[in-house]
Amino acid sequence: xxxxxxxxxxxxxxxxxxxxxxxxxxGFGFTDDGVNFIKSESTSYDGRxxxxxxxxxxxxxxxxxxxxxLKENDILFSMAGAYLGKTxxxxxxxLPANTNQxxxxxxxxxxxxxxxxxxxxxxxxxxxxxVNASAGQSAQPNINLTDIGNLEFNxxxxxxxxxxxxxxxxxxxxxxxxxxxxxxxxxxxxALYKHWFVDFGPFKDGEFVESELGLIxxxxxxxxxxxLIDVKDGTHDSPKRVEDGHFLITSKHMSGNSxxxxxxxxxxxxxxxxxxxxxxxxKGDILMTMIGTVGNFYFVNEEPNYVIKNIGLFKTxxxxxxxSYFYSYFKSKIGQEFIKAQMTGSTQQYxxxxxxxxxxxxxxxxxxxxxxxxxxxxxxxxxxxxxKENQTLTLLRDTLLPKLISGEVRLKEFRxx
Numbered sequence: 313x314x315x316x317x318x319x320x321x322x323x324x325x326x327x328x329x330x331x332x333x334x335x336x337x338x339g340f341g342f343t344d345d346g347v348n349f350i351k352s353e354s355t356s357y358d359g360r361x362x363x364x365x366x367x368x369x370x371x372x373x374x375x376x377x378x379x380x381x382l383k384e385n386d387i388l389f390s391m392a393g394a395y396l397g398k399t400x401x402x403x404x405x406x407l408p409a410n411t412n413q414x415x416x417x418x419x420x421x422x423x424x425x426x427x428x429x430x431x432x433x434x435x436x437x438x439x440x441x442x443v444n445a446s447a448g449q450s451a452q453p454n455i456n457l458t459d460i461g462n463l464e465f466n467x468x469x470x471x472x473x474x475x476x477x478x479x480x481x482x483x484x485x486x487x488x489x490x491x492x493x494x495x496x497x498x499x500x501x502x503a504l505y506k507h508w509f510v511d512f513g514p515f516k517d518g519e520f521v522e523s524e525l526g527l528i529x530x531x532x533x534x535x536x537x538x539x540l541i542d543v544k545d546g547t548h549d550s551p552k553r554v555e556d557g558h559f560l561i562t563s564k565h566m567s568g569n570s571x572x573x574x575x576x577x578x579x580x581x582x583x584x585x586x587x588x589x590x591x592x593x594x595k596g597d598i599l600m601t602m603i604g605t606v607g608n609f610y611f612v613n614e615e616p617n618y619v620i621k622n623i624g625l626f627k628t629x630x631x632x633x634x635x636s637y638f639y640s641y642f643k644s645k646i647g648q649e650f651i652k653a654q655m656t657g658s659t660q661q662y663x664x665x666x667x668x669x670x671x672x673x674x675x676x677x678x679x680x681x682x683x684x685x686x687x688x689x690x691x692x693x694x695x696x697x698x699x700k701e702n703q704t705l706t707l708l709r710d711t712l713l714p715k716l717i718s719g720e721v722r723l724k725e726f727r728x729x
Contacts (some may be wrong), residue, residue: 313466316720323461325430328419331391332380332411339403340373344534349408350382352390353605355398357575358706360488361388362567364518365605368408381490382417385427389416392454394564394604396641397440398575401431403421416460429473429717432480433465434713437574443623444492455657463583466719469669476716490698494569497641497691504671505640516573531677538669543601543625545665546591546620551583558584563601566608566623568595568701576711579619587619596629598639600651603662607651609642611635612702613696624668633681636688641673695704 313320323329335341335349342349346368354365376382382388382402391396392414411417418434420427433439443455459488467473507513509516512520512529519530528534537543558579561700565572579587593599593616601608603622612629626642628635631683642645677685 313720314468316470317466317719318463319466320424321420321461321638322463322465325425325467326418326423326461327421328417329418329457329461330379331413332415332417333377334412335377337371338373338376340369340377342547343368343370346370348406350388350393350400350406350411350415351411352398352412352414353393355388355400357398357435357529357572358487358569359401359435359484361400361402362404364568365433367407370655373393374408376411377410380412380417382409382411385418385420385421385422386433386637387427387434389460390414391416391456391460393540394652396453396455397434399431399444401427402458405534408494409582416457418460425467426470426473426477427475427704428481429467430465431458432713433478433716435618436717437710438714439463440575460523469704476494479716480709480713483705483712487705487709489572489703490702494695494698497695498569501636501640501688502644504646504684505637508680508684509637509676510644510646515680523674525674527674528674532680533551533675534672535675537626537673540673541631541638543627543665543669544627545668546623546625547587548621549583549587550621551579551587555605556578557581561599561620561623563604563606563608563622566599566601566610567605569610570699571618573618573703574706576618584619591620591625593618593620593625594627594630596635598626598628598635598642600624600626600668602665602668603661606661606663607648609639611639611692611695613692613699618643620661624663624665625682626668633685636685636692637676637681638673638691640688 349367349369350361351365354362356362361597384402384404384407386402387399388411420430444453472677516530520527521530523534525534555578557580558633559573561571561576561577565576593612595612595615597612599610599612599620600623602624626638628638650671651663654663655661
């Protein structure tokens with residue numbers, strides 16, 4: 313440890329370490345509008361909150377659930393289950409907001425430490441591994457508030473914390489900017505999909521015919537998805553973790569139209585080959601989360617070097633003319649509503665492979681499909697470029713983060729290199 317760094321327990325540099333409150337405990341439910349309510353599903357291993365997973369509670373619930381009210385720069389630390397060890401930092405645009413009892417609330421004393429720096433400390437892969445390895449085993453792995461407060465860190469002076477956080481934040485900001493651009497591009501594709509294939513805007517003056525899904529333009533068809541593509545899912549096994557191999561991606565690693573490889577573990581080359589005999593992921597396929605947070609989609613723009621578990625696999629790699637159309641359908645309101653209607657499970661929601669194989673979809677004529685692809689393929693090409701850049705930036709950040717926050721690499725050395 314560098315000479316001017318000191319060791320602290322987290323409780324020594326915070327004003328508050330508490331947890332949120334589940335609204336139903338006090339008779340409140342979720343609402344369509346109101347105050348943000350941030351559950352564990354919104355946290356991530358890279359400190360980013362997925363705003364798409366926010367839900368709402370009433371203003372009355374917000375006022376009464378005082379313990380769970382959040383402030384700017386609060387750090388959320390997921391305390392249990394599949395999201396154990398994931399984090400998120402609260403910014404002004406998230407407020408007002410509350411959180412549930414599955415999230416710890418860490419309020420840093422800003423005279424002693426910088427919240428962003430502490431968030432980076434909590435994102436250190438070695439700390440995440442330690443938390444998961446030492447978590448108590450009840451119905452699901454968990455950590456309590458006392459254990460969170462007892463986590464120990466080596467801290468530099470505030471000025472150096474600020475400098476280190478600025479370097480890492482700059483990488484995070486570029487990643488966030490690319491994600492925002494990708495979101496805008498996807499929304500443009502979604503808007504076009506809705507105008508053409510839900511509202512039938514360009515075709516309103518043409519002839520329509522009856523179908524299983526209502527009136528559709530003449531020459532279009534309604535088909536069962538499995539007559540067009542194969543629909544599969546990932547492995548049902550739990551292959552062992554290895555040091556050298558290929559990543560195993562599960563539902564918890566997919567969020568915000570990206571895959572978080574930093575939290576995934578590797579499986580052997582033998583298991584990789586075995587899984588791929590059943591569930592080979594190829595460039596041009598579409599992935600979907602099937603358990604937990606259901607209905608996150610990812611379009612595989614890269615040459616994949618990973619295998620999947622608890623993830624739906626739509627084999628669009630063999631039908632490039634359907635890739636943009638199917639992805640837009642799944643991401644659209646009508647597609648999301650279909651998935652939501654098929655979810656089941658009380659403790660944890662999920663959809664079955666049989667459900668994904670048994671639904672009908674409108675297929676436009678070849679000319680319309682070609683025109684749609686000519687427009688949207690440009691959007692998805694740009695998304696691919698941004699996604700690849702984010703993968704490079706993520707690798708850089710994840711390599712730098714443990715070295716900078718531990719003092720292994722000092723700022724002077726970093727800037728010289």
